[in-house]
Amino acid sequence: MRIGLLGTGPWAQMAHAPALHAHGEVDFAGVWGRRTGPTEELAGTYGVRAYDDVDALLADVDAVAVALPPAVQADLAVRAARAGRHLLLDKPLAPTVRQARAVVDAVEEAGVASVVFFTTRFQSRTQAWVTEQAATDGWFTGRAQWLGAVFSEDGNPFATPWRREKGALWDVGPHALSVLLPALGDVRRVAAAAHGPGDTAHVVLDHVGGASSTLTLSLTAPPAAAGATVELRGTSGVAVLPESTENAVSALVRATDALLDAARTGRVHACDAGFALRVTEILAEAEALLDSGA
Structure with missing residues (x-):
């Protein structure tokens, strides 16, 4: 599986890029970020291509791993799913229920696999x-x-x-x-x-x-x-x-294993986009109560 990384921030640097580089069954194909300098720097560290066009990256891979703010992740996840790419996403799936549901709809319509990285569930x-x-x-x-x-x-x-x-x-x-x-x-x-x-x-x-x-x-x-x-x-x-002694990199390697399995078998993983949507719905309900003071 050829997989690209969307995002160049601290989490991408500390966890995603090292995990994709270390994984023996995926081809870490490239990095796209919202800023040219950090994208080129992170891609250079791992000897992969730096993309300045997200659609060009999507055209070259089978899957994407996303390390971006939730609102940006949600929009790009829909775009990637519609392009037929499997999704390794981060939590929270999206900042609103509407955006989270759009991701789930796109995943289901495209028939792609999705795994959301809830760290504790992959240690x-x-x-x-x-x-x-x-x-x-x-x-x-x-x-x-x-x-x-x-x-x-x-x-x-x-x-x-x-x-x-x-x-x-x-x-x-x-x-x-x-x-x-x-x-x-x-x-x-x-x-x-x-x-x-x-x-x-x-x-x-x-x-x-x-x-x-x-x-x-x-x-x-x-x-x-x-x-x-x-x-x-x-x-x-x-x-x-x-307590877990595993770090985020090893947990992300396991999450990548889960994505590979879901893509190969068609079995829905317990931490898929649908589960992450339910988490988003609960968070939104709690947020509404906090905002109302109830």
């Missing part, structure tokens, strides 16, 4: 835990704390404009939901949402199986307080998400 230890809890009945409640210090540290490369606009709800909220939904089931409604310090959001979810969960999400936590915790409690006791 072997944490994914094994998610699979185990999804097969366990009787969960009563769940708690997820996903606390980052992106806006608490000077010079953090991930303090990007879209994260400042959308906040922790949209940046780390997808990670929390990607772990909770398989175990507790889909969300029937967002029961409550409230602001905390900085961009911190507290969200209460009512799940279709009867369980409830609470999320505390932040990108403005003190560095010493940063980290992620997920805890489930039910008839079988207490289960806590284990």
Whole structure:
């Protein structure tokens, strides 16, 4: 599979490009970015072609990996799918439900494969835990704390404009939901949402199986307080998400494996664009509650 990279920012440099370069079953074909200098620099690092026209890249590849802000990703994902290209996307899929649904529609109409990179779902230890809890009945409640210090540290490369606009709800909220939904089931409604310090959001979810969960999400936590915790409690006791020793590059290699498998077999991956759309719908409902103060 020939795969091109769309994006040249910190995530593309730290994760996507190294993962595509290291993967033994894909041909890392080239890079397109919104700025010429960074595109040429990143492409030169890996000895691949730098594209100044995204359609030219799409014409040369079988798939694209996207490392761009959500709104840009959504539009280009639709364009790539309509060109018949498989999609390795990042979370959140899009900043609005309308844009996310457009991606799903384009994927379904074109019959291409899609995988969305929810990091925890592609780290072997944490994914094994998610699979185990999804097969366990009787969960009563769940708690997820996903606390980052992106806006608490000077010079953090991930303090990007879209994260400042959308906040922790949209940046780390997808990670929390990607772990909770398989175990507790889909969300029937967002029961409550409230602001905390900085961009911190507290969200209460009512799940279709009867369980409830609470999320505390932040990108403005003190560095010493940063980290992620997920805890489930039910008839079988207490289960806590284990820490992973895998970095983002190895997780992205596994996500690329998943895309290859989906493209070859036609089987829909659990973290496809459809799942990412559902995550977007839940985030949008929580955002509406936060904006209303309800």
